[in-house]
Amino acid sequence: MALARTWSVALSGVDGVPVEIEADVGVGTVKTQLLGLPDAALHESKDRVKAAVRNSGHDWPSQRVTLGLSPATLPKNGSGYDLAIACAVLAAAKTIPGERLAGTVLLGELALDGRVRAVRGVLPALLAARRAGLTEAVVPADVLREAALVEGMTVRGAATLTEVLSWLTGEHGLHRTTPPAPAPPRDGPDLADVIGQPEARWALEVAAAGGHHILLTGPPGTGKTMLAQRLAGLLPPLSQEEALGVTAVHSVAGLLTPESPLVTTPPFISLHHSTSTAALIGGGTGMAKPGAMSRAHRGVLFLDEAREFGAAKLEALRTALEEGEVRLARRDGIVRYPARFQLVLATNPCPCAPPKDIDCVCLPAARRRYQSKLSGPLLDRVDLRVVMRPLTAMSGIEVSPPEPTATVRERVHKARTRATERWSAHGWLTNAEVPGPALRREYALPRPVTAVLDRALTTGALTGRGADRCLRVAWTLADLAEADRPTADHVAAALEFRERRKS
Structure with a gap:
């Protein structure tokens, strides 16, 4: 039996709660089970993640896979857990090393071909993660500039699952950026x-x-x-x-x-x-x-x-x-x-x-x-x-x-x-x-x-x-x-x- 852990964030309004994602790969009926009050979009992530892993050149474990999202009593919704689930499962299956996952927040939806798609609420999610003491994060490349607004965290961006796995194995780095400069104010109506x-x-x-x-x-x-x-x-x-x-x-x-x-x-x-x-x-x-x-x-x-x-x-x-x-x-x-x-x-x-x-x-x-x-x-x-x-009544009244x-x-x-x-x-x-x-x-x-x-x-x-x-x-x-x-x-x-x- 092998176990791996990583982190994501559950949003409630603009407040977030860090969610520990545990993946267990062991003996038993070949099945992928997701625990922790997932909604329909999250429950479907099992099939999305499997296809994304296969199309990224890796094999999904041919054993029983149990995924636990803790706190278990907190409802989880949305597709932003896909990237974290994929990395946790592959680390539990010993396909990739899991050392970097322990203190890293992973956010992003996976396309079937392995692309990492943007999700809503990246900024408040990372602010919640920072408050919880987490210092590293991987987010979709499309929202990297938004994520870079969070000071005190090392934020990286990825366009595909393959890029994330290469970073976890130490083969390649991920995209980094500086916080965006404030846009100049636009002249509105006078x-x-x-x-x-x-x-x-x-x-x-x-x-x-x-x-x-x-x-x-x-x-x-x-x-x-x-x-x-x-x-x-x-x-x-x-x-x-x-x-x-x-x-x-x-x-x-x-x-x-x-x-x-x-x-x-x-x-x-x-x-x-x-x-x-x-x-x-x-x-x-x-x-x-x-x-x-x-x-x-x-x-x-x-x-x-x-x-x-x-x-x-x-x-x-x-x-x-x-x-x-x-x-x-x-x-x-x-x-x-x-x-x-x-x-x-x-x-x-x-x-x-x-x-x-x-x-x-x-x-x-x-x-x-x-x-x-x-x-x-x-x-x-x-x-x-x-x-x-x-x-x-105003005609001609204004002198200046x-x-x-x-x-x-x-x-x-x-x-x-x-x-x-x-x-x-x-x-x-x-x-x-x-x-x-x-x-x-x-x-x-x-x-x-x-x-x-x-x-x-x-x-x-x-x-x-x-x-x-x-x-x-x-x-x-x-x-x-x-x-x-x-x-x-x-x-x-x-x-x-x-x-x-x-x-």
Whole structure:
């Protein structure tokens, strides 16, 4: 009897668990048995691996082969275990030496002719392996640049099973590469293209500076979509830690390309109201895949015609807006995906949406029914609410040309730097991430400064959550004004942002 071991990784969301793969070749009925809760794709790997081994010039053992994937109680899914299984079996059969396998992570799907195909989730898998103390990995050559992003590991790439076996026997080396340099930022649409709307442009700057959610209400053609598309361009580039977190989500979703394996700019995800709930929050059979909310992590999620999305999809946003993550319970377990995005909602004021509000022909009941599609609990989580002006009211009003994105982005960067330095000891990056208790205790403002919020709470015009969000916006306004602490004017302006809403 002969035994060999190697490693792979089981992914659960963007978290991974190292899986020890043991191969036992011994006497008994000629059979290949796979243990450890494999799914259908993994169960079929036996036939794929056999064909790949034969077509690579080696013989499959003519004895009983038992493969154990440990932890045995953890469901395993996908085809990324193929390469590890093939090498473990050949090492157990004494076809190749197994010394290098003991501390090496092997990831990749095998084609029938022995080619090593790319799999999803290589980056989060190797990050999990590194946390577990593993220091070497072999991955498909097509994702080698993505894998090279993991520091502290020796990562090699292989195009075929033959190359991997030659490396294990010491005959040849495998491909190596350096971590890819960040791609230069692309010039997106310019904020100067938006005609008029000074209040909305100012609200967009505040949203970018503090990481706040925003609702744009106005008739068609006033620039709601144009403003939303320019928000991502106002955000600063992602830090190295943020970039790896965003890239990990995109890796699991299969959105990375060999040319651009690292996401360095905040993503912008725009959805049509026909989007399904599963596409929004994530889903799929077995282990759920990330949805649009997770793909927009550290970026912008834009819902155009928000009131047409339906209650189920809109209410699904609420937990992510509060906690910055999505939790999906499925048959194979609960997966967590990060989802700390900025939400931009755009909507018409009523079903008929005339250029001027006075021309509305909707019945009062129809107007109320339409506006109630955005529920109070959801709106309570939106920091900034802006009513767009009709363009006819803006003709000739602007004396100076609107500011370009570069100018506004510089102010946003300065404001974010002030916020990051203030909250760095707590691990918060933006004002929108600061918990309410911290704002009311450690960073409490004098009572005269928050008097307007007290009055709004007393009259029922503001909820406790709304008051916390007003305080966060006030801190952002203070950062943009380069003030040390918010003043009463900043708090009043923050409250006004929540009241700019058509009835």
